[in-house]
Every structure is written in C-alpha cells, then in structure tokens.
Amino acid sequence: MFEGLNTKLGAIFDRLGRRGVISEGDITDALREARVALLEADVALSVVKDFTVKVKERALGQDVLRSVAPGQQVIKIAHDALLDMLGTTAEPLNINVAPPAVVLMLGLQGSGKTTTAAKVARFLQGTQRRKVLLASLDVRRPAAQEQLAVLAEHVGVASLPIVPGQDPLGITRRALQAARQEGFDVLILDTAGRLAVDEDLMAEAAAIRDLAQPHEKLLVLDAMTGQDALTTATHFHAKVGVTGLVLTRLDGDARGGAALSLRAVTGCPIKFLGTGEKVEALEVYHPDRLADRILGMGDVVSLVEKAAATVDKTEAEAMATKMFTGGFDLNDLAKQLRQVRKMGGLSSLLGFLPGVGKIKDQLKAANVDDRVIARQEAIILSMTLKERRDASLLGASRKRRIAKGAGVEVQDVNRLLKQFFEMEKTLRQVRRKMGPGGLAGLMGGGVSDDPDKVLARLKRGF
Amino acid sequence: MFFSSPPPAPASASAAAPEESPRASGGWLARLRSGLKRSSDTLSSGLKNVFARRTLDQAALEELEDLLIQADLGPKPAARLVKDLGATRLDKTVTDAEVRAILAESLASILAPCAKPLEIDPTKKPFVVLMVGVNGNGKTTTVGKLAHGYREQGLSVLLAAADTFRAAAVEQLVAWGERTGCPVVVGPPKGDAAAVAFRAYEQARAEGRDLLLVDTAGRLHTHDNLMQELAKIGRVLKKIDPEAPHATLLVLDATTGQNAHAQVETFKALTPISGLIVTKLDGSAKGGVLVALADRFGLPIVAVGVGEGVSDLRPFDATAFARALVGLEDDRQSKQELDMSCRGDEEPST
Numbered sequence: 001m002f003e004g005l006n007t008k009l010g011a012i013f014d015r016l017g018r019r020g021v022i023s024e025g026d027i028t029d030a031l032r033e034a035r036v037a038l039l040e041a042d043v044a045l046s047v048v049k050d051f052t053v054k055v056k057e058r059a060l061g062q063d064v065l066r067s068v069a070p071g072q073q074v075i076k077i078a079h080d081a082l083l084d085m086l087g088t089t090a091e092p093l094n095i096n097v098a099p100p101a102v103v104l105m106l107g108l109q110g111s112g113k114t115t116t117a118a119k120v121a122r123f124l125q126g127t128q129r130r131k132v133l134l135a136s137l138d139v140r141r142p143a144a145q146e147q148l149a150v151l152a153e154h155v156g157v158a159s160l161p162i163v164p165g166q167d168p169l170g171i172t173r174r175a176l177q178a179a180r181q182e183g184f185d186v187l188i189l190d191t192a193g194r195l196a197v198d199e200d201l202m203a204e205a206a207a208i209r210d211l212a213q214p215h216e217k218l219l220v221l222d223a224m225t226g227q228d229a230l231t232t233a234t235h236f237h238a239k240v241g242v243t244g245l246v247l248t249r250l251d252g253d254a255r256g257g258a259a260l261s262l263r264a265v266t267g268c269p270i271k272f273l274g275t276g277e278k279v280e281a282l283e284v285y286h287p288d289r290l291a292d293r294i295l296g297m298g299d300v301v302s303l304v305e306k307a308a309a310t311v312d313k314t315e316a317e318a319m320a321t322k323m324f325t326g327g328f329d330l331n332d333l334a335k336q337l338r339q340v341r342k343m344g345g346l347s348s349l350l351g352f353l354p355g356v357g358k359i360k361d362q363l364k365a366a367n368v369d370d371r372v373i374a375r376q377e378a379i380i381l382s383m384t385l386k387e388r389r390d391a392s393l394l395g396a397s398r399k400r401r402i403a404k405g406a407g408v409e410v411q412d413v414n415r416l417l418k419q420f421f422e423m424e425k426t427l428r429q430v431r432r433k434m435g436p437g438g439l440a441g442l443m444g445g446g447v448s449d450d451p452d453k454v455l456a457r458l459k460r461g462f
Numbered sequence: 463m464f465f466s467s468p469p470p471a472p473a474s475a476s477a478a479a480p481e482e483s484p485r486a487s488g489g490w491l492a493r494l495r496s497g498l499k500r501s502s503d504t505l506s507s508g509l510k511n512v513f514a515r516r517t518l519d520q521a522a523l524e525e526l527e528d529l530l531i532q533a534d535l536g537p538k539p540a541a542r543l544v545k546d547l548g549a550t551r552l553d554k555t556v557t558d559a560e561v562r563a564i565l566a567e568s569l570a571s572i573l574a575p576c577a578k579p580l581e582i583d584p585t586k587k588p589f590v591v592l593m594v595g596v597n598g599n600g601k602t603t604t605v606g607k608l609a610h611g612y613r614e615q616g617l618s619v620l621l622a623a624a625d626t627f628r629a630a631a632v633e634q635l636v637a638w639g640e641r642t643g644c645p646v647v648v649g650p651p652k653g654d655a656a657a658v659a660f661r662a663y664e665q666a667r668a669e670g671r672d673l674l675l676v677d678t679a680g681r682l683h684t685h686d687n688l689m690q691e692l693a694k695i696g697r698v699l700k701k702i703d704p705e706a707p708h709a710t711l712l713v714l715d716a717t718t719g720q721n722a723h724a725q726v727e728t729f730k731a732l733t734p735i736s737g738l739i740v741t742k743l744d745g746s747a748k749g750g751v752l753v754a755l756a757d758r759f760g761l762p763i764v765a766v767g768v769g770e771g772v773s774d775l776r777p778f779d780a781t782a783f784a785r786a787l788v789g790l791e792d793d794r795q796s797k798q799e800l801d802m803s804c805r806g807d808e809e810p811s812t
Contacts, residue, residue, distance in 0.1 A: 147628070147633075
C-alpha cells in the first residue's frame, strides 16, 4: 500500500535531502513534482494545494535554506505537513458505553462494508473480548444478508437470524432488542450500499440512525476512489453524520490518496484500514506511522505489533529459550516459517520496513515470493520426526527422498539445510558472546510487550 | 439496445429510443443524462464561476485545469485539453457556453472512437463472455443486467457463477438468474472457478444456448495468484473452443480514480480485454478517468451502468457523455421525466 506515492515522494524529497545548498527554485520544482504525484494518487485537489502552500511557506520562512542540512529540514516539514493532513493521534472506536454499543456501517455499493463489518466484529471479539452481534440491513442487494451471515459464522461472531421480507427499520428494531436481551456488548449494523446523491436512501439511513442511536457511524470507502471520495464523504457526513472512516482495499496498488484527503476535509478520524480479503486483514490506523510509510521511512512499530498479535507469547518464549540454550532444531525452523506466513508473508512484512519500494521490486524480480516459504516448510514436513530433531542424519539418500516428498530438487533441500546450519552457527556465537544472562537482555519478555520498548531494544541491538 | 448483435447505427439517443418500451422511452435518455448530470454538477457549476464572461488568461486556464482534475481526468489529459483551449482562445473574451462547447468537442473527439457496442457473433454457440474486474465494482449486478438485455432480444442465455470465493456471491447471481429467467450453473463453495466455467460451457453447448455469461470473483489486479486463477479459467474454456472466451469485459467503477489505469493495464496484460463496462455513473463520481483511459488504451466502452435496476445498463454515447460532463444539457425538463419514470421501474427489493 501507498507504495506508488511512497516511491515517488520519497524520490523527490530524497533528491532534495542530498543537496547541500537549496534555492527557492529547488523547492518550487520539488513541490511541483509532489503536486503531480499526489494528484496521481487521487489526493483531493484542495488538499494538495494546502499541502504545497504549507510546505513552501514553512520552508521559506524559517531560515531553512541557510541551515546546515536544508534538505533534511524540508523533509521534516513535509512530514509534518503530511501529519497535519492525516491527523496526529490514533482514535479508537468509541464503544466504551453502556452496552450494547451500536456501530453503523455506511458507504457506497461495493466499498467493502460487509467484509469490513465482519473484520471489525472479529477484531472486537478477538482482541478486545467483546461479545458482538452482526446484523445486515441490506435488503436491496440479492443475498447480501446471507453474505454477512456466512462471514459471521466464519469469524465466529453471532449474527441476527434472517427474517425474509423485513424492512431495514424492522431489522434494526429486532437487532436492538436481541442485543439488549442477549447481553451483547457491541451491535454492528451493516447497511445497504447507497449513492450519496440518492435522497431516498440517504433519508432511510438517517431514519436508521435516529432509531438505532449509533455510537459510531463508520463510513467505508474504497482506497481506489478518485476525487469523488470527498464528495461522497461530505454528503454522508452532512446527511447522516459520520464519526469515523474505514479505508478498504489498501492491499491493491492504489496510492491511497483518499486517506490523505478525507481526514483533512471532513475532520473525521480514519479508524481502520482494510488490507486484504481475509478476515484478519484489518489494521488499526496510526497516522504518524502512515506518514512515515508514505515518505518511505517504514513503519517498524506496526511490524512489531503485528508480530505481537500473531505470535503466541509462550511459544515465542519457548523458542527463544531453545535458541539460546542450543536445542534449536528443524521443527523450530518450521514453526518460524509458519509464523512468517501467518503474519501475511514476506511481502507483507517488507511493506513495513524502511526503503521498501526498491527491495520489494528486486525480490519480485528475483522471484522470491511467499511460495518459497511454503516450499521450505514442505521440505521440513517431508522429513521424519527423527530427522527434524537431528539434521546431521541427513545423507544423500535421505535428501533424495525428502526432495521427492516435497516436490523439489535436492539443491533446494541443501539450500534449506545450509540456511539452518548457518542459523545454528550464528546462535552459537551469540550464546558465547552473551553468556547465560544475555538471553534475558535481548529477548526477555518475549515479543508481546510494549512495542515501544521492544523497538528500543531492537534499535540498541542493531 | 446497445447489445444488438449486428452493430446498431451510431448509438444515438433517437435511434435507440423506439426499441424501448413506451414507458421507459421518455425516461432512459433522461436517466442517463441525469445520472451524468449529477456527475457534471461540480464541474459545470465550477465552470460557470470561472468563465461567466472574462478574458481567458493564464490564471483562468489554470483554474480550468483544476476543474478537470477534480473530475478525475488525471493531470495529463487535463493539461492537454487546457493547452488546446489556450492555443486557440488565449486572451480572448469568451462566454461560459463557448468554453463548454469547445471542451465538450475535445472530450468527445477522444471518447468517440471508443463508443462501440459488444458484437455477439451468432455463429458461436454459445458466445462466451468472461466478466472480470476488481472487487465491489458491480460485476455480478452487471451480469444480471446483461442477461436481462439479451433475453429481451430473444437470445437464450446461461449464467455461470464462477465467483466461488466471496460469501453468498453465488446466491446473488442465482437471484439475478431468477429475476431475468436465466438458468445459473453453480459449483460448490470455495470450489474451482475454472471447473464451474467449464461445466457451464459444456451445458450451454449441449442446450444450444446463444450466450454464456461467466461471472468471476472480484480480484485486485495486484494479487498474482488470483490473476493466475483467472488465466486458468481462460485456458480451461479454450479446451472446448480455442477462440473462447469470445469476449472479456472489464468492469470498472466510475468512482475509481487514477488507479483505473493500473487496473486496465494489469488485466490487459493477462488476458485480451474486448471492452469496458463502466458502472455507478448514477452517483456523484464524474467518471472523468474514462477520458484518460480512452486516450491511453482506446478500449471500446461497451456500456455504462446508471442504476441498480435490471434495465439500468446503457450504451455509451460519447457526445452525450462529453456534453453532460461539461454540463451542456438543459435538464429542467428531463429531470421531471426522471422523477416520474425513474422510481417507477426501480428494483423490487428481495
């Protein structure tokens, strides 16, 4: 996500950053390029203008040009201006109310409301331990209610039984009643997709709002939306009132310009980002990290958090102990490979790291993709349990058998083993250096503690 | 109708209207225009402010360029159009209407070569149409509308629900099948999409159908594995007839911004695209990216979707689109028509 914009803006400001002396003309040129890059990323025109004006004013106003590292200063200014657009703090869902908290999902047709409703439900039930009820008010699109019911079952969240022929207000009433009687913490109402210009349907949405008195009104918007994103958001905001935004399809190559515009113009915070078709592909929105990512600075904090959410803490600690006491075997390597896959695969992880654009392209060119990980796992799984515990058993004949079993060449098996032996060697060296107490220093507390602390540790480590 | 098998005379409003039912005949052009009118509202009200009657200087041209960018035309076509305008009219005093007329002409000249309906080759039995596109842009709804249109023309249509991924996508298409009276071939959930397409093709041949519409799962063009699945559907269909699918239509959402370029590019690289269908033009989105796409790829724009009803799929009329985009039609009368006819044939809810 945001790669196109990230690569382009990164390159523009990078060039500026490397120069010792900068003239007003250089800044004007850079901003002209930035304008096109932002427009091609579908950032709303008015927002682009604000951005360029702001950056220019600040860059020219603060003796920046005569300072020691003017380029770096301009980058800092651009970063701050981006933050102004994105908002500075993450704002969580407002569901800490007397239950049931009602969340209303709104949006155009095909923006991804239903999928997002299921993802948010899964998020609230899974990470926040809330009891969630899903209800679809979409009586217009054929099979829309069934879609939500299927998704609800898939994520293990309750959904309101479908009563054919009931109108949206009727369903709302029934959902509210069910939520109250059955003690749900959160009720998520998924509405039919509607055009912002459709007066009748907007009136219906307002009627649902009046009846349900939702605590959150989330507008779901496709990240690929063009300049119309603003019109849509403004209409919904004016007619129904919006308390938060969810941007979907950030796993595509959309440059996500809408994310930049919406907050700036509607004043509503973005709360979630949809990053894939799978139900776990939902990220809590962090404006500061996003600004980093857009300017190509990476987002290590989100990466650590992602690891914390996916990796089982006790398992991680057991693994760490093994690593530093010398019992690390192929079983553990397989476990690690699986974790990388669980976290969305290599390409997804790389997206969080600084300077990614280029590396990612190179990896693609070199055909290093997530299938490599799956293949390596297959190789390990083709070994006997004894072999997995003791890799030194593996002679030529065993390797041939394993290669056949995993559907790869013997070289692939060798490559994996080489990787494993090197890893073992490194671990031995680390053990020797740190001594018995070193383990606690680096890995203590596992990965699931405060990400900032882990980050600080990582920074010290490298 | 836009999808008649021998290509109709250039899809002009008056030619197409008599074929429609009497109640809809007054309505549909109005609906298209009204749909587009909403799209062009921002653009045209902006234009009015800029060009009430003033000297066309550099500042005015820049404002004009901004307006085009806001209509999603994209920075390059916007710059080109404005340059054309500046070359002939710079420093002259112009009226609002003049500027609009000139703009409409340049827009129409870019779009006109792309306004081509889909030609169904009657010798292919069935003629296989593969529908592709990213998620949520209206593929399934468009399949339903196409099925309705071709049924009205007396063709025998079979639908294939090859979207085995999205929850309840099959049910949605089955509902459209019932609504339009077309049988639907379905497979098991999460099953192999290519297998469904293959079976549907065999069945359509056995039953002597004229047309097979294959609805595929929405896929982001950046997901390589899903794109490969799409390629597989194509390969499997070719086992029955090397020429199949006879047409592949890319469905595009009018609200999409500059990302539409990437979508067309990637899908086109994978499978030959015979044409575009642009949906949701009844919203506030301007669909200006169409101009940029026409300019760059020259793909036929087969039809446009202007509503959720079965008959809300229209031929693409470059001139009408261009004129409506710059706000040249006077809609007071047609708006009344719209109010009377539009609600009437709205979809009954299911």
